[in-house]
Amino acid sequence: AVAMALFTRDLRVHDNPVLAAAAQAAEMLPLFVLDKTICATDYLSPNKAAFLVAALADLNEGLRRSGGHLMVRHGDTVREVCRLVRQYAVDEVHIAEDVSAYSRRREDQLRTQLAAANCGLRVHTGSITVAAPGRLTPSSGRDHFAVFTPYHRRWAQLPVRTPLPVPQHIRLPHGAGSEPVPAATDLTTGATSPELPPGGETAGRRLARDWFREDISTYADRHDDLAGDATSRLSPYLHFGCLSATELVHRSDLSAPGAAAFVRQLCWRDFHHQMLAARPETAHSDYRTRNDHWHVDTASLAAWQTGRTGYPIVDAGMRQLAAQGWMHNRSRMITASFLTKTLYLDWRRGAKHFMGLLADGDLANNQLNWQWVAGTGADTRPNRVLNPIRQADRYDPDGTYVRRWIPELAHLRGRDIHRPWRWHADGVGGYPARIVDHEQAACDFAGIRQHE
Numbered sequence: 377a378v379a380m381a382l383f384t385r386d387l388r389v390h391d392n393p394v395l396a397a398a399a400q401a402a403e404m405l406p407l408f409v410l411d412k413t414i415c416a417t418d419y420l421s422p423n424k425a426a427f428l429v430a431a432l433a434d435l436n437e438g439l440r441r442s443g444g445h446l447m448v449r450h451g452d453t454v455r456e457v458c459r460l461v462r463q464y465a466v467d468e469v470h471i472a473e474d475v476s477a478y479s480r481r482r483e484d485q486l487r488t489q490l491a492a493a494n495c496g497l498r499v500h501t502g503s504i505t506v507a508a509p510g511r512l513t514p515s516s517g518r519d520h521f522a523v524f525t526p527y528h529r530r531w532a533q534l535p536v537r538t539p540l541p542v543p544q545h546i547r548l549p550h551g552a553g554s555e556p557v558p559a560a561t562d563l564t565t566g567a568t569s570p571e572l573p574p575g576g577e578t579a580g581r582r583l584a585r586d587w588f589r590e591d592i593s594t595y596a597d598r599h600d601d602l603a604g605d606a607t608s609r610l611s612p613y614l615h616f617g618c619l620s621a622t623e624l625v626h627r628s629d630l631s632a633p634g635a636a637a638f639v640r641q642l643c644w645r646d647f648h649h650q651m652l653a654a655r656p657e658t659a660h661s662d663y664r665t666r667n668d669h670w671h672v673d674t675a676s677l678a679a680w681q682t683g684r685t686g687y688p689i690v691d692a693g694m695r696q697l698a699a700q701g702w703m704h705n706r707s708r709m710i711t712a713s714f715l716t717k718t719l720y721l722d723w724r725r726g727a728k729h730f731m732g733l734l735a736d737g738d739l740a741n742n743q744l745n746w747q748w749v750a751g752t753g754a755d756t757r758p759n760r761v762l763n764p765i766r767q768a769d770r771y772d773p774d775g776t777y778v779r780r781w782i783p784e785l786a787h788l789r790g791r792d793i794h795r796p797w798r799w800h801a802d803g804v805g806g807y808p809a810r811i812v813d814h815e816q817a818a819c820d821f822a823g824i825r826q827h828e
């Protein structure tokens with residue numbers, strides 16, 4: 377029999393249910409399609425394209441070690457798959473289960489069109505998330521969990537499957553030629569972030585190895601310490617599936633320091649995925665209606681995007697995003713709260729900007745975290761507002777994080793750096809004055825009751 381492993385965002389050879397199942401067949405085709413629909417959307421930013429291309433090249437190398445190689449095609453995924461199915465008389469196509477409206481549609485179309493070509497489709501769960509979306513439902517009878525804590529309680533009790541080994545021998549059908557993986561510049565135009573991490577499974581596994589060996593032990597205590605940078609930075613590798621979330625959970629020794637807190641974050645990832653799977657429209661529309669009337673203010677939006685709001689803790693986060701294609705989770709919360717609850721701009725504007733720069737930019741995690749912060753999502757305290765000054769004092773107590781990203785303010789000592797307007801009401805050294813007074817702006821926001 378001939379099988380096809382259709383890679384999507386599971387770009388790895390370790391613990392890959394799609395690859396492992398397809399490799400059972402006498403011959404198999406490993407395929408990735410650069411889908412023209414995805415390439416034409418905001419999703420494929422220069423940072424993502426660079427990370428993706430590196431991940432594809434690395435996957436190709438990984439497959440070569442087992443005697444195969446990756447076939448890469450451009451165009452419409454369903455059409456390309458069907459074409460190759462006919463050409464190589466493929467009996468069964470394997471693909472990972474995914475959650476977005478686009479991937480659901482792709483799966484439906486593949487099922488119909490492959491059936492017409494007399495070819496089977498097997499959709500593998502546990503490839504992108506740990507728990508299959510929809511696997512856990514609340515006792516209330518709803519089709520998904522909207523509150524994290526009870527979801528986490530049930531999720532933590534699920535058995536974790538043993539990671540799958542790398543297939544040893546891959547045999548491609550006769551004539552299955554290889555083509556070079558495209559260059560990132562073939563896919564997008566525009567500059568990548570100067571400190572973008574290297575894409576691919578090899579880089580991801582190296583990072584994960586060091587994480588488990590050394591750094592995870594301080595995670596519980598230090599994950600919110602902005603200057604300490606003590607989180608795993610595994611998110612882009614998880615987004616593209618260069619690492620398996622299931623394998624990371626499996627490798628976490630829950631009795632060791634930091635591990636339970638880390639695994640809990642992986643549960644947040646599953647939580648948002650099961651929400652998006654149940655409500656795919658929430659990638660664009662509010663999960664919960666708040667009847668908000670967002671302001672429209674292009675100057676404020678531009679100041680926020682470029683790290684020039686005059687609030688150093690906000691601007692530091694936005695500059696980190698531009699420089700690294702990644703931002704610390706605490707900064708993501710502070711900057712998102714500032715956009716939606718201080719400037720009172722629509723969360724979709726912020727989510728779009730993040731998506732254009734984050735290498736880990738992920739429809740489930742990005743959109744639903746944005747909604748969580750904006751108060752239109754699953755947060756049980758939707759009126760909570762993060763006070764940028766208090767957050768800065770708490771999570772960057774001596775100003776090291778801000779000083780790293782805003783050298784214009786480096787002369788201000790300790791916590792003074794979080795309040796530059798006290799010394800420089802009109803800005804200093806090119807760093808701007810505040811575009812808004814948070815206290816005043818937050819008072820104007822009708823629903824606000826809790827400040828943190």
Ligand code: FAD
Pocket residue numbers: 599607608609610611612614615638641642644645646648703704705706708709712730734736737738739741742743745746749
């Ligand atoms: P760690 O702290 O080491 O956590 C380990 C892993 O757990 C992460 O790699 C990630 O896969 C997962 N995780 C951690 N926190 C969350 C969370 N709150 N929700 C879902 N999964 C989580 N994460 C993305 O992967 N892609 C996004 O596009 C994204 N956009 C966000 C937008 C906003 C406004 C906010 C507040 C958060 C967003 N997050 C997103 C969640 C989180 O900020 C990042 O996953 C995290 O900062 C990545 O860094 P890390 O790998 O060092 O995380």
